[in-house]
Structure formats: structure tokens, C-alpha cells
Amino acid sequence: MLRVAVVGSGPSGVYTAQALLQQSRVPDVRVDVLDRLPTPYGLVRYGVAPDHEKIKSLQSSLRAVLEDDRVTFVGHAEVGGAGGVSPARLKELYHAVVYCVGAASxxxxxxxxxxxxxxxxxxxxxxxxxxxxxxxxxxxxxxxxxxxxxxxxxxxxxxxxxxxxxxxxxxxxxxxxxxxxxxxxxxxxxxxxxxxxxxxxxxxxxxxxxxxxxxxxxxxxxxxxxxxxxxxxxxxxxxxxxxxxxxxxxxxxxxxxxxxxxxxxxxxxxxxxxxxxxxxxxxxxxxxxxxxxxxxxxxxxxxxxxxxxxxxxxxxxxxxxxxxxxRGTPLPGLPFDPVLGVVPHVAGRVIRDGAASPGEYVAGWIKRGPTGVIGSNRSCAKETAASLIDDAPLLVGREVTGDPLGALRDQGMRPVEWDGWLSIERAESALGRSLGRDRVKIPDWSGLLDAAGAGPGGAPRGRQP
Ligand SMILES: Cc1cc2nc3c(=O)[nH]c(=O)nc-3n(C[C@H](O)[C@H](O)[C@H](O)COP(=O)(O)OP(=O)(O)OC[C@H]3O[C@@H](n4cnc5c(N)ncnc54)[C@H](O)[C@@H]3O)c2cc1C
Ligand SMILES: NC(=O)c1ccc[n+]([C@@H]2O[C@H](COP(=O)([O-])OP(=O)(O)OC[C@H]3O[C@@H](n4cnc5c(N)ncnc54)[C@H](OP(=O)(O)O)[C@@H]3O)[C@@H](O)[C@H]2O)c1
Missing domain, CATH: 3.50.50.60 (FAD/NAD(P)-binding domain)
Structure with a gap:
């Protein structure tokens, strides 16, 4: 089995997961999609304007990927931050890691x-x-x-x-x-x-x-x-x-x-x-x-x-x-090109010290820079997934930890899984009803984490509320 972590649940992360599931050269692939937020979809939720309802509805096709049995959504799981998991640790937990962290600055x-x-x-x-x-x-x-x-x-x-x-x-x-x-x-x-x-x-x-x-x-x-x-x-x-x-x-x-x-x-x-x-x-x-x-x-x-x-x-x-x-921001533990604001790569393979780093990949805005519509990320993700699958024979030989989520919990993280996200969705619908509106978004960390049932509310460690 090829175990892959995709970091970021925006379009590029979800399209990467989809491309990995759709290929047939490595039949048994499991993908954990991590996001620092307890909510999926990246800029489709937090960038696409609220009055662009048709584009927002793309969330339902992204959702279908995240609900696939071979995919696990792991929200509230920051990579590289003070309270998060480091890229080095992720390499121990997975055969391959694909960084799809966007360009949030x-x-x-x-x-x-x-x-x-x-x-x-x-x-x-x-x-x-x-x-x-x-x-x-x-x-x-x-x-x-x-x-x-x-x-x-x-x-x-x-x-x-x-x-x-x-x-x-x-x-x-x-x-x-x-x-x-x-x-x-x-x-x-x-x-x-x-x-x-x-x-x-x-x-x-x-x-x-x-x-x-x-x-x-x-x-x-x-x-x-x-x-x-x-x-x-x-x-x-x-x-x-x-x-x-x-x-x-x-x-x-x-x-x-x-x-x-x-x-x-x-x-x-x-x-x-x-x-x-x-x-x-x-x-x-x-x-x-x-x-x-x-x-x-x-x-x-x-x-x-x-x-x-x-x-x-x-x-x-x-x-x-x-x-x-x-503009992309550096992720501690990952190479970064400060001029272009991207992670250096060749066909999606991360370049470390002048050479492709086995098992580390990028897709989306952190790979190409902050331009392109949602659909542009699909072909970008496909290229990256193809590189990863080409490398798979080298990657699967390495032993990885069997329970990555357990390992994240062991280091004090409180991941929000798909059920937690569904609870947030229900809480947003209930909030909307109480205000005489349809769904209304919850705007703060503690509200989101409380709704997700992720223990007592509050910002994740190392983050400003
Ligand atoms: C304001 C705005 C409006 C837009 N409107 C449209 C539109 O109407 N139509 C259209 O086609 N395109 C639109 N776009 C473009 C589209 O949103 C992007 O092409 C697309 O979102 C880029 O995808 P991405 O996955 O690379 O990044 P993102 O969508 O930004 O996803 C990155 C994800 O990574 C997560 N992440 C970041 N850092 C970490 C970390 N350290 N650890 C774990 N997770 C992390 C983030 O929380 C986020 O969920 C818009 C862009 C912007 C900025
Ligand atoms: N509805 C949608 O489909 C939608 C909605 C939002 C975003 N998006 C996509 O998301 C991507 C990012 O969009 P964006 O609007 O952030 O970026 P963008 O398309 O690159 O536009 C940036 C604008 O800023 C200007 N600019 C840059 N530096 C400047 C400076 N120093 N002084 C004055 N002007 C300056 C640029 O002018 P110059 O050309 O002169 O550099 C350009 O007009 C794009 O691909 C966009 O299409 C899509």
C-alpha cells in the first residue's frame, strides 16, 4: 500500500488526491488530506466570493473526493507551525507527502x-x-x-x-x-x-x-x-x-x-x-x-x-x-524560493539542495505562484501525481508508521476528522436558521472547534485567535 499525505485541502490538494485515486499503476493508495483549518476546500470556502454561488458549488465535487473510502480528511492539523507536525516527521509517517498549501499572504x-x-x-x-x-x-x-x-x-x-x-x-x-x-x-x-x-x-x-x-x-x-x-x-x-x-x-x-x-x-x-x-x-x-x-x-x-x-x-x-x-509563505522545514514565493520543484518534485527530494512534492499555488482559476489546479495536480506514481516503486519499499493519526494525537494535536467537519456544517445551518437565513459561516476558531467537538474551544497551539 502507498500511503500519501496531502497537505492542504484546497482545489490543488483535493485534485491531487483524486488523481492518485484515479490512476491504475499503483492500485492500493491511501491518502490523508491534512489542513491546518478544521474546514476543507481552501480558497473555495475562504476566497471565492459569497455571491458566486455557482463556483462555490464546486465544493460538492471536492467533497465527493474527500468522502472516498480511501481518503481521510484530517483538519486542524498544521504542518510546519509551532504546534504542528514537521515535514521531517511527516516523511516518517507517509511514503510520500504532497504540499498543496496555497499562497495565503x-x-x-x-x-x-x-x-x-x-x-x-x-x-x-x-x-x-x-x-x-x-x-x-x-x-x-x-x-x-x-x-x-x-x-x-x-x-x-x-x-x-x-x-x-x-x-x-x-x-x-x-x-x-x-x-x-x-x-x-x-x-x-x-x-x-x-x-x-x-x-x-x-x-x-x-x-x-x-x-x-x-x-x-x-x-x-x-x-x-x-x-x-x-x-x-x-x-x-x-x-x-x-x-x-x-x-x-x-x-x-x-x-x-x-x-x-x-x-x-x-x-x-x-x-x-x-x-x-x-x-x-x-x-x-x-x-x-x-x-x-x-x-x-x-x-x-x-x-x-x-x-x-x-x-x-x-x-x-x-x-x-x-x-x-x-504570495506564498515559507513553510518551516520545506525549501522556499523567496523571490518567486514558491517551493522549488521539477514536475512537482520538491528540489532540496539542488536535487529532487524523494517522497516530497508540491501542487497548486505554492508550486506555480498565485495565479489561475480553480480548474487550473487540476492539470497542475495531475502532473504532480504522475511524478509521484512514477517514483512509487522506490517509495513503497520504505517502512512507515501504521497509524499516522495516532502519531499526530500523541504529539498533542487535536485533529478534526470528516465527522467533525459535518458537525461544523450542521452548526452553520443551525446558526443560519436562528438568524432567519440559510447557512451562516462560523467566523472564529473557538466556534469552529466547539462545533467540531474537538474538545474545549480555542486557537490551536502556536496560532493567533
Ligand atoms: C479572493 C479569491 C477569489 C477567488 N475566486 C475564484 C473564483 O471565483 N473562481 C475560480 O475559478 N478561482 C478563484 N480563485 C482562484 C482559486 O481560489 C485558486 O486557484 C485555488 O484556490 C488555489 O488552490 P490551492 O489548493 O493551491 O490553494 P488554496 O485554495 O489556498 O488551499 C490551500 C490549503 O492549504 C491549507 N494550508 C496552508 N498552510 C498549511 C499548513 N502549513 N498546514 C496544513 N494546511 C495548510 C490552507 O488552510 C488551505 O485550505 C480565487 C482566488 C482568490 C484569492
Ligand atoms: N472569479 C474568478 O474567476 C476569480 C476571482 C478572484 C481571483 N481569481 C484568480 O485568482 C488569481 C489571483 O488574482 P489577483 O487579482 O490576486 O491577481 P492578478 O490577476 O495577478 O492581478 C493583480 C493586479 O495587481 C496589479 N499590481 C501588481 N503589483 C502592483 C503594484 N505594485 N502597483 C499597482 N498594481 C499592481 C497587477 O497589475 P500589472 O498587470 O500591471 O502587474 C494586476 O492588475 C488570478 O488568476 C485570478 O483570475 C479568479
């Missing part, structure tokens, strides 16, 4: 004022409305009129959309109580989304962009003259351009909005202003908090990049969300 901007009160990473905001148990308990009061999102990727669009939605639009989702209340009393009326390059270089996808235009309470404002600074914007109007289809579609959507300056519904109370060619240089302070952002006006450099023009523009905003990408 944010990329800093590295400009003055970034640390001012009122300036947050989109990661923090997403974690808050997704009820991640590590999210700050302080929350986001949303009592100021203007918010600004730096970056024009899909995360920027997600956070802007949530800011522009009313509580009524989110009541039917599992968004946690505190976030729903804060969004319900939000005084934010303007949301700026600002890109440092042009609209043809924006990273958002057309479906997500269009969705902004369909928000019932918000009107989109774009400036045709600013869009036209991008040569591709003018060129794309005629047929036969060599632009990728997604770029052409994005430009068409923007062109439609620019042509209708009043917006489809001038009475909508909120504005989303999409801005381009503005590079953030400083977050401006007012009364000890962020009061706005200073941007350098840029222009296309003819090679897909931009150059500064020497002009500046300040935009007022009392809440700034930096949506400039996620």
Missing part, C-alpha cells in the same frame, strides 16, 4: 503610507467577509464615503463588487453575521478601482467585469478619454486585431460603458469608477489615517509596460484595499 506595494490605519490588503478584506478564523476580529466598519481598490485583477473586482452590494443582496449567502451587518450599514458610496497599466493589460476576466455593470445599486463610471490612452482600445474597435479574445471582450464592455456616460440607471446610489494608467506612489495621511492615494500618471511605453509622464493625481479615499496579488 499578500504582496506588499512597498510605498509610503501602506501601513496607515484604513489601508488593508484585499486578502484581509476577503478573509473577513469569508469568515476565515484568522481574520481580524476588528472587522471593517465601512463608515466612510470613498473606498479605493489598487489593482485590476479578479480579486480587485471581487472586493469592489462586495463593497458595492447591499446587505439585502448578500442575505441569501453564507456571509458571516458581522460582515453582513457592516455591509448593511455601509456608508461607502464611491469605489475606485485603479490599474497602473491600460485596460488591455487588466487581468480581470469578462464575466467578472460585466457583473459589475449588473449590480442593482451601483453605476459604473469610465472615462472614454482615459481608456483611449491605450492604443489597443482604439485599435480593437475594428475587426481582425491580434488581441486575445478576453482582452477584446473586456474592451468592448468598457467601450459600452464609456458610450453611456449617464449609466443605465443614473439614480443608483453607488458609483464604481474604473481608472487606468495610474501608478500608486504614496498613501496620503489625514488625521492619522489614510485619506487618499497619490498616483503617478503613466502612459504606454509601446512594449506592454508603462512609463511615468511626470504628472500626478490624488484620489480621495478613507479605505484602501491593495489587491495586487497573493
Amino acid at each position: 499578500d504582496r506588499p506595494l512597498g510605498i509610503p503610507g501602506e501601513g496607515l490605519p484604513g489601508s488593508f490588503s484585499a486578502t484581509e478584506f476577503v478573509s473577513w467577509y469569508s469568515a476565515h478564523p484568522d481574520a481580524s476580529a476588528d472587522g471593517f466598519p465601512l463608515l466612510t464615503p470613498s473606498a479605493l481598490v489598487i489593482g485590476v485583477g479578479n480579486v480587485a473586482v471581487d472586493v469592489a463588487r462586495i463593497l458595492a452590494r447591499g446587505a439585502g443582496e448578500l442575505r441569501g449567502t453564507d456571509v458571516p453575521r458581522a460582515a453582513l451587518e457592516a455591509l448593511g450599514t455601509s456608508r461607502v458610496r464611491e469605489v475606485h478601482i485603479v490599474g497602473r497599466r491600460g485596460p488591455s493589460q487588466a487581468r480581470f476576466t469578462t464575466k467578472e467585469l460585466r457583473e459589475l455593470g449588473a449590480l442593482p445599486r451601483a453605476r459604473i463610471v469610465v472615462d472614454g478619454a482615459e481608456l483611449a490612452l491605450d492604443p489597443a482600445y482604439a485599435a480593437a474597435e475594428g475587426a481582425g486585431t491580434s488581441l486575445p479574445a478576453v482582452v477584446r471582450r473586456n474592451l468592448d464592455v468598457l467601450r459600452g460603458w464609456a458610450a453611456d456616460p449617464r449609466g443605465a440607471a443614473p439614480d443608483r446610489e453607488r458609483r464604481i469608477r474604473l481608472r487606468f494608467f495610474l501608478r500608486p506612489v504614496e498613501l496620503l495621511e489625514r488625521d492619522g489615517r489614510v485619506g487618499g492615494v497619490r498616483f503617478a500618471r503613466t502612459a504606454p511605453d509601446g512594449a506592454g509596460g508603462v512609463r511615468d509622464t511626470g504628472a500626478y493625481e490624488d484620489i480621495e479615499a478613507q479605505l484602501v484595499l491593495r489587491a495586487v496579488g497573493y
Whole structure:
């Protein structure tokens, strides 16, 4: 029997488990899927926006894998942390370990004022409305009129959309109580989304962009003259351009909005202003908090990049969300490339001291970096699983401990197994019913662990509540 630990129960972890089960070269495979959280599914639970119910429903296909008899979900089992199990120990417990730990941190901007009160990473905001148990308990009061999102990727669009939605639009989702209340009393009326390059270089996808235009309470404002600074914007109007289809579609959507300056519904109370060619240089302070952002006006450099023009523009905003990408963090005991923020690998095999380390693998965002949709992780996981199966004849010869879960308990860990997760699901449904809603997420460690029946509540050792 080949015993594999997959670390991380997000899409890449679950797709790795699935690929290992679906192959036929090694018929007897057992997979333990460990996660530091007592809940499965990674960013599908804690990143995908609550109003993207169709994408959220992918959880049911991930669930089918985790419910396979050959798979054991082991939640609340951190690898590499102070109270967790070390990679070295995992190698003793399993023939192979696949690290699928994602890229949970944010990329800093590295400009003055970034640390001012009122300036947050989109990661923090997403974690808050997704009820991640590590999210700050302080929350986001949303009592100021203007918010600004730096970056024009899909995360920027997600956070802007949530800011522009009313509580009524989110009541039917599992968004946690505190976030729903804060969004319900939000005084934010303007949301700026600002890109440092042009609209043809924006990273958002057309479906997500269009969705902004369909928000019932918000009107989109774009400036045709600013869009036209991008040569591709003018060129794309005629047929036969060599632009990728997604770029052409994005430009068409923007062109439609620019042509209708009043917006489809001038009475909508909120504005989303999409801005381009503005590079953030400083977050401006007012009364000890962020009061706005200073941007350098840029222009296309003819090679897909931009150059500064020497002009500046300040935009007022009392809440700034930096949506400039996620970043992998080092896992103690595992090699890490600090420049790329990934674990070095060849075809999924972890590279230690310049050579492939037998029995250690990576998949997902910690392997490729923080880009790609859920489906991208399937092919990535398949490649890794194929490498592992190729190595299996070498790996299975080694004796491993028969009861890895017992070994984790022996070192003081309190794993939450599948039944514990099902108890959390039931508790979230009960919480929802008590609030007159469907399911509502439990936002804190102690609530999750109590619901899972994992002994007295509280943060796991070595973690902030
Ligand atoms: C805000 C946001 C919204 C998104 N929305 C969409 C969308 O709508 N549609 C779409 O297709 N894609 C979306 N994506 C992209 C998608 O979520 C990613 O492609 C995918 O989640 C990456 O999978 P992963 O398994 O590599 O990482 P993750 O999903 O992050 O999973 C990593 C898992 O590892 C666990 N873990 C981390 N460290 C440890 C440790 N030390 N020990 C044990 N466990 C650990 C984590 O708890 C987590 O469960 C979104 C991404 C973000 C950031
Ligand atoms: N609905 C969905 O399908 C969905 C939802 C959310 C996320 N996702 C996926 O998750 C992945 C991550 O998304 P993401 O939005 O975090 O990342 P992303 O797509 O890489 O976008 C990052 C944005 O930040 C900008 N940026 C980076 N550094 C900057 C700086 N110093 N100053 C100003 N702007 C800067 C980038 O501009 P430049 O291009 O100029 O670098 C880009 O516009 C993507 O693959 C995304 O598609 C999908």
C-alpha cells in the first residue's frame, strides 16, 4: 500500500488526491488530506466570493473526493507551525507527502503610507467577509464615503463588487453575521478601482467585469478619454486585431460603458469608477489615517509596460484595499524560493539542495505562484501525481508508521476528522436558521472547534485567535 499525505485541502490538494485515486499503476493508495483549518476546500470556502454561488458549488465535487473510502480528511492539523507536525516527521509517517498549501499572504506595494490605519490588503478584506478564523476580529466598519481598490485583477473586482452590494443582496449567502451587518450599514458610496497599466493589460476576466455593470445599486463610471490612452482600445474597435479574445471582450464592455456616460440607471446610489494608467506612489495621511492615494500618471511605453509622464493625481479615499496579488509563505522545514514565493520543484518534485527530494512534492499555488482559476489546479495536480506514481516503486519499499493519526494525537494535536467537519456544517445551518437565513459561516476558531467537538474551544497551539 502507498500511503500519501496531502497537505492542504484546497482545489490543488483535493485534485491531487483524486488523481492518485484515479490512476491504475499503483492500485492500493491511501491518502490523508491534512489542513491546518478544521474546514476543507481552501480558497473555495475562504476566497471565492459569497455571491458566486455557482463556483462555490464546486465544493460538492471536492467533497465527493474527500468522502472516498480511501481518503481521510484530517483538519486542524498544521504542518510546519509551532504546534504542528514537521515535514521531517511527516516523511516518517507517509511514503510520500504532497504540499498543496496555497499562497495565503499578500504582496506588499512597498510605498509610503501602506501601513496607515484604513489601508488593508484585499486578502484581509476577503478573509473577513469569508469568515476565515484568522481574520481580524476588528472587522471593517465601512463608515466612510470613498473606498479605493489598487489593482485590476479578479480579486480587485471581487472586493469592489462586495463593497458595492447591499446587505439585502448578500442575505441569501453564507456571509458571516458581522460582515453582513457592516455591509448593511455601509456608508461607502464611491469605489475606485485603479490599474497602473491600460485596460488591455487588466487581468480581470469578462464575466467578472460585466457583473459589475449588473449590480442593482451601483453605476459604473469610465472615462472614454482615459481608456483611449491605450492604443489597443482604439485599435480593437475594428475587426481582425491580434488581441486575445478576453482582452477584446473586456474592451468592448468598457467601450459600452464609456458610450453611456449617464449609466443605465443614473439614480443608483453607488458609483464604481474604473481608472487606468495610474501608478500608486504614496498613501496620503489625514488625521492619522489614510485619506487618499497619490498616483503617478503613466502612459504606454509601446512594449506592454508603462512609463511615468511626470504628472500626478490624488484620489480621495478613507479605505484602501491593495489587491495586487497573493504570495506564498515559507513553510518551516520545506525549501522556499523567496523571490518567486514558491517551493522549488521539477514536475512537482520538491528540489532540496539542488536535487529532487524523494517522497516530497508540491501542487497548486505554492508550486506555480498565485495565479489561475480553480480548474487550473487540476492539470497542475495531475502532473504532480504522475511524478509521484512514477517514483512509487522506490517509495513503497520504505517502512512507515501504521497509524499516522495516532502519531499526530500523541504529539498533542487535536485533529478534526470528516465527522467533525459535518458537525461544523450542521452548526452553520443551525446558526443560519436562528438568524432567519440559510447557512451562516462560523467566523472564529473557538466556534469552529466547539462545533467540531474537538474538545474545549480555542486557537490551536502556536496560532493567533
Ligand atoms: C479572493 C479569491 C477569489 C477567488 N475566486 C475564484 C473564483 O471565483 N473562481 C475560480 O475559478 N478561482 C478563484 N480563485 C482562484 C482559486 O481560489 C485558486 O486557484 C485555488 O484556490 C488555489 O488552490 P490551492 O489548493 O493551491 O490553494 P488554496 O485554495 O489556498 O488551499 C490551500 C490549503 O492549504 C491549507 N494550508 C496552508 N498552510 C498549511 C499548513 N502549513 N498546514 C496544513 N494546511 C495548510 C490552507 O488552510 C488551505 O485550505 C480565487 C482566488 C482568490 C484569492
Ligand atoms: N472569479 C474568478 O474567476 C476569480 C476571482 C478572484 C481571483 N481569481 C484568480 O485568482 C488569481 C489571483 O488574482 P489577483 O487579482 O490576486 O491577481 P492578478 O490577476 O495577478 O492581478 C493583480 C493586479 O495587481 C496589479 N499590481 C501588481 N503589483 C502592483 C503594484 N505594485 N502597483 C499597482 N498594481 C499592481 C497587477 O497589475 P500589472 O498587470 O500591471 O502587474 C494586476 O492588475 C488570478 O488568476 C485570478 O483570475 C479568479
